[in-house]
Amino acid sequence: MRKALALLLIVFVVGVAIGVTMPSASAGPCYYKCICSRAYKCCVINGVETCKPVTGVIQCPQIAC
Numbered sequence: 389m390r391k392a393l394a395l396l397l398i399v400f401v402v403g404v405a406i407g408v409t410m411p412s413a414s415a416g417p418c419y420y421k422c423i424c425s426r427a428y429k430c431c432v433i434n435g436v437e438t439c440k441p442v443t444g445v446i447q448c449p450q451i452a453c
Contacts, residue, residue: 422449423439424451424453427447427448428442
């Protein structure tokens, strides 16, 4: 019984250590913003911002660029 509990404890500790040290693979903090009257969905992943144009999501004010 003690060997089984010790093995479970070791597996748990290893799992927690791996979970804490691995980088997260989240969808990232994404947001919508207007650039020159066009809506873009922007995401920041690993410190790099990428933006892609989208249609029909938000209404942007008409701004001359």
